[in-house]
Amino acid sequence: MKHSKPLPPEKQKGLLIDTVRCVGCMACFMACKEINSLPNNDDTELNKDTFTVVKRIGGYYVRRLCMHCVNPACVSVCPVAALQKTPEGAVIYDAYRCIGCRYCMMACPFQVPTYEWHGMTPRVRKCFLCYHTRVVKGKPTACAEACPYGATVFGTRGQLLKIARKRILMHPKKYIPHIYGEKELGGTGTLFLAGVRFETFGFRTDFRNEPLPVLTWNVLNRLPDIVVMGGVMLAGVVWIINRRIELSRGQAPVQKVPQDEGSD
Numbered sequence: 001m002k003h004s005k006p007l008p009p010e011k012q013k014g015l016l017i018d019t020v021r022c023v024g025c026m027a028c029f030m031a032c033k034e035i036n037s038l039p040n041n042d043d044t045e046l047n048k049d050t051f052t053v054v055k056r057i058g059g060y061y062v063r064r065l066c067m068h069c070v071n072p073a074c075v076s077v078c079p080v081a082a083l084q085k086t087p088e089g090a091v092i093y094d095a096y097r098c099i100g101c102r103y104c105m106m107a108c109p110f111q112v113p114t115y116e117w118h119g120m121t122p123r124v125r126k127c128f129l130c131y132h133t134r135v136v137k138g139k140p141t142a143c144a145e146a147c148p149y150g151a152t153v154f155g156t157r158g159q160l161l162k163i164a165r166k167r168i169l170m171h172p173k174k175y176i177p178h179i180y181g182e183k184e185l186g187g188t189g190t191l192f193l194a195g196v197r198f199e200t201f202g203f204r205t206d207f208r209n210e211p212l213p214v215l216t217w218n219v220l221n222r223l224p225d226i227v228v229m230g231g232v233m234l235a236g237v238v239w240i241i242n243r244r245i246e247l248s249r250g251q252a253p254v255q256k257v258p259q260d261e262g263s264d
Helices: 027-035 073-077 103-107 142-146 157-170 212-220 225-251
Strands: 013-018 053-057 060-064 083-085 091-093 152-156 190-193
Touching: 013 157, 027 053, 027 142, 073 083, 073 103, 142 152, 152 157, 157 190
Parallel strands: 013 190
Antiparallel strands: 013 152, 053 060, 083 091
C-alpha cells in the first residue's frame, strides 16, 4: 500500500455530520453495515463489527465514526505503515502489514480504532470512508448516499466547510457558530454541526489546533535514535514471528474440528 503526497486539506474528501438535521433513521448505520459486510446488530459503541453508531443525546442524534484527521496521529505512530493517509483524505489500513501493536488505538485522540481480540489474524477495525469500494470510483460514501435528510454529506473538505457555514448563517437560532473538526488538532475530514455546545455530546473541546503528529515528532526528536530504531526493529521481529506461525498453521494437515458457535 503506497500512496503519493496527500492533496491540500480543502481538496481532501470527507463528511459533514449535521446533528440538527439528523432524525435517527439509522439509514447511515445500515448502509455502513451493508457496504462493509458487517453483522446486523444494535450496537451503540464502535467495535470490530460496527464502524459507525448513532446515539440520542440531549434531544439530538449524534453519529460517531473515524474522524479521518488531516494529520492523523494513528498514522504517525504506526511502526510498519499499516495505517496510511490517502491523497484523497481517507485513513485506510493494510491488515497484512499490521503487527498488532495497537499503538494506533492508544494514539487516537477520539478513541476510534477497535480490535479483533479473537481470531488467528486479528485486525484493527474502523471506518475507512468507503475508500476502495466507492470513493476511488467517484462515488460518495454509502452512509452519505443513504441519508435522506442531508444530515450526512460527502464532498471535499472545502465544499463541506462552505455548506456548514451557510447553514449556520441561514439558521443562526438552530446552530451554534462552531464547526467541530475545522480547527481541532489541525483539522479533521469528518466535520460536525450542532445546535448545542459539543461538550453536551461528550466531544472533547480542549484540543489544541496543532496536529498531534507534530507534537509526537517533537517528543521523538528528543529521544536517542537507538530508542526509536529499537522499537521499529522489535516490531519487525514480532511481525516475522507472527507471520511464520500463521504460515506454519496454514501448511499443517487440515483437521475437522467442531464449529464454535460463539466464534466470529
